[in-house]
Amino acid sequence: MASERRPRRWRRRAWIAAGVALAVLVAGLGYSAWFGSDQAIKVRRWGAGDVMVLASGDRTVTLADTPATRKPGTYWLEWSGAGTMLGEVTSRGGGKVTRAVLDGAVPSIGTSGSLNVAPPGDPEVAWGLDYSEITVPTELGPAPAWHVPGDGTTWFVAVHGQNARRKAVQKVLPVVHRLGMPFLAITYRNDEGAPASPDGLIHLGDTEWRDLEAAVRTARGLGARRVVLYGTSMGGVVAGQFLARSPLADLVSAVIMDAPPYDLERVSEWNAARFGMPAFAGWLSSRVVEWRIGVDQDALHLIRHPPAVRPPLLLIHTDDDTEVPVGSSRELAAAGPRLGWDIRYEEFPGGDHTEAWNVDRPRYDRLVRDFLTAHAGAVP
Known part of the structure; x- marks a missing residue:
């Protein structure tokens, strides 16, 4: 009798564990899908950035070395209602990157702002x-x-x-x-x-x-x-x-x-992969988007x-x-x-x-x- 009850208890525990795992998976996918839909359709107002000027020179500015600040090309450092057009990187080392100032005032040391792809203001x-x-x-x-x-x-x-x-x-x-x-x-x-x-x-x-x-x-x-x-x-x-x-x-x-x-379906799957989620999470996110705003994404x-x-x-x-x-x-x-x-x-x-x-x-x-x-x- 005891030996018969033991397998039943193990089977019951296995089913409970499987149910818990499934619930966790479903909850995780549901959260991921809702999070993904927020990225697609939620209105956001972007505030100030966190780029700080570490040094400034004759038409140059030095910033902390990050993937954003070391990009080649032309970008803008926007700060306190002003903007400075930055050109190519002139030097890099010691956790810092120096860029040429193409237009605008050279901000002083300690100035905090944001690095943008578009010019500031009107x-x-x-x-x-x-x-x-x-x-x-x-x-x-x-x-x-x-x-x-x-x-x-x-x-x-x-x-x-x-x-x-x-x-x-x-x-x-x-x-x-x-x-x-x-x-x-x-x-x-x-x-x-x-x-x-x-x-x-x-x-x-x-x-x-x-x-x-x-x-x-x-x-x-x-x-x-x-x-x-x-x-x-x-x-x-x-x-x-x-x-x-x-x-x-x-x-x-x-x-x-x-x-x-x-x-948009492809974009959702692409971004799901960026966050380490399976493509199915992107597909599910698209369905949530369509449900929330009543839009057939395929029609676009x-x-x-x-x-x-x-x-x-x-x-x-x-x-x-x-x-x-x-x-x-x-x-x-x-x-x-x-x-x-x-x-x-x-x-x-x-x-x-x-x-x-x-x-x-x-x-x-x-x-x-x-x-x-x-x-x-x-x-x-």
Whole structure:
């Protein structure tokens, strides 16, 4: 009798252990999926960074040596409402990295700020260009936009990415301005100063395109006959959905997309791997995202569901992008002939997400200038 009870007790304990393990696994996957969905759709306001100036010299600044501060190329150190454009690394050693100061004041020792890929402030602060702040009447309420005037009737309408600010699209402003094109950097729902979405969440381009439509309508009212759309990161998806759904899409003469995350399922799996989770966690995160915001992510896929209007597209991506896999842009470019879409693909070595301009500004500016000259009637 005792010998019969012992196996039953062990079997019961084994089933309990298996149940506990399964519950832990399910809870872990559930947490991972919810965490992943937060990264995709939760609105965030980024505060000040933690980069401190350790030394400064004649047009140089020395910072602690980190993966961010040692990147090659052009970046900005933003501090106390000011900004300094930093160039290439001039020396490195002893846990420190020294970079050239290309523009702006040299911050003093002890200055604390953030290292950014985009210029600080408005067009006047960033590039010394006159601008006005106009209001775009969206369906949710007024949204501010920066307007830099130009002589042409083809406007350059720029859309930033998820949880970014409109200053992020200013990197191309100098080359666009030299071509005489009016420049409009828009905001959309959930941006600072713009109306919030009804649920307070990001909709990955599925609703934000309507705010772009309102901006294009506003530009038309101010004299625009044609527009060029420029979208960085999620801004590219917003532009794609505008082309797919807006009755104003025929006004678009050309599009530039920089690292657009149009294949959201793939992005979720990619980022799950970054955090050491299985691909299934990324798939599950995508399902949670769809449940929370009521969006069919597959409908945003530019290859499986190409936009109704497909003007010439300049597609840009860096091969070291850790947020959006570069393979998705390669596939979109390869699908261009089959889709009847004139796509020019340019890949940049090095640089993280939307950092192609930073790692090679001359090449980026040249590509934008030549593309606008060929497809938007711009005169160099």
